Amino acid sequence: MSKQFTTINAKPPLQHQMHTTDHHVAELHVDSNDSIHPANLICSLSRQFYNNNWCTGTGGGLSIKDPQSRLTYFTPSGVQKELMTPSDLYVRNEDGEYVNKPLVSKNYKPSACTPLFSICYEAKNAGAVIHTHSQNAVICSMIFGDEFQISNIEQIKAIPNGEVDPNTGKLKYLQNFDTLVIPIIDNMPHEDELQDSFHEILRSYPNTVAIIVRRHGIFVWGDSIAKAKIHNEAIDYLMELAIKMHKLGIPSTCPIGDEKKYLKN
Numbered sequence: 297m298s299k300q301f302t303t304i305n306a307k308p309p310l311q312h313q314m315h316t317t318d319h320h321v322a323e324l325h326v327d328s329n330d331s332i333h334p335a336n337l338i339c340s341l342s343r344q345f346y347n348n349n350w351c352t353g354t355g356g357g358l359s360i361k362d363p364q365s366r367l368t369y370f371t372p373s374g375v376q377k378e379l380m381t382p383s384d385l386y387v388r389n390e391d392g393e394y395v396n397k398p399l400v401s402k403n404y405k406p407s408a409c410t411p412l413f414s415i416c417y418e419a420k421n422a423g424a425v426i427h428t429h430s431q432n433a434v435i436c437s438m439i440f441g442d443e444f445q446i447s448n449i450e451q452i453k454a455i456p457n458g459e460v461d462p463n464t465g466k467l468k469y470l471q472n473f474d475t476l477v478i479p480i481i482d483n484m485p486h487e488d489e490l491q492d493s494f495h496e497i498l499r500s501y502p503n504t505v506a507i508i509v510r511r512h513g514i515f516v517w518g519d520s521i522a523k524a525k526i527h528n529e530a531i532d533y534l535m536e537l538a539i540k541m542h543k544l545g546i547p548s549t550c551p552i553g554d555e556k557k558y559l560k561n
């Protein structure tokens with residue numbers, strides 16, 4: 297990943313920007329030439345996620361909290377995510393007020409995932425939340441019960457274990473021999489009806505960085521958009537691997553050296 301992804305350089309603080317009309321003030325939050333401004337990043341990442349088959353047919357969504365301005369950016373609802381432009385985004389301040397909305401003529405509304413993204417910000421202090429309709433997440437939610445589990449794979453090291461190193465203050469990560477556990481919750485008719493399950497599962501799995509929603513997709517977060525993107529890619533890789541292992545008859549938590557005991561002829 298490019299080093300650029302590690303920080304978000306937003307425009308100068310809003311109080312230093314020129315205010316003319318409400319319309320212009322609002323546009324300042326989403327109008328930047330900086331490719332890593334949250335409004336630009338949401339659009340470019342949404343295109344990448346569409347191309348990964350994670351956010352097709354308007355599915356999925358993305359939200360970023362700008363560490364500098366403390367503004368939170370949300371995708372609109374029911375929109376082709378690969379075609380969004382920065383001015384299509386909803387931007388909320390710390391008081392929960394929208395400081396940018398898409399043009400009224402577009403007739404948009406905020407993503408149905410907004411309450412779920414907000415839970416991840418409040419309960420997990422997330423810096424960004426990604427929601428995809430990854431087919432790997434959907435298939436894993438059919439193969440596994442209440443938890444996705446995988447062990448003894450190098451890529452597991454990309455996922456934090458929930459502990460903080462007292463010397464560096466940085467998050468500690470799982471070892472390759474550890475078991476990654478991601479909770480699976482049942483889907484509901486509407487995304488906002490998943491809020492109680494989100495609260496409950498975050499209490500039961502305080503160290504998780506993701507929740508799989510059965511036959512629906514996955515929500516993944518991190519301290520920053522860079523971390524959320526890494527977690528999402530690593531978890532998707534591990535879910536794809538678990539599906540391939542399942543097809544071969546090898547359990548995803550198979551001890552090292554036991555693989556051949558399970559291999560189908």
Ligand SMILES: CSCCC(=O)C(=O)COP(=O)(O)O
Nearest residue numbers: 354355356357373374407408
């Ligand atoms: C065909 S997508 C159904 C809604 C959904 O699950 C989703 O992720 C997108 O919701 P949004 O309101 O953000 O469009």
Ligand SMILES: [Zn+2]
Nearest residue numbers: 355356427513
């Ligand atoms: Zn969804």
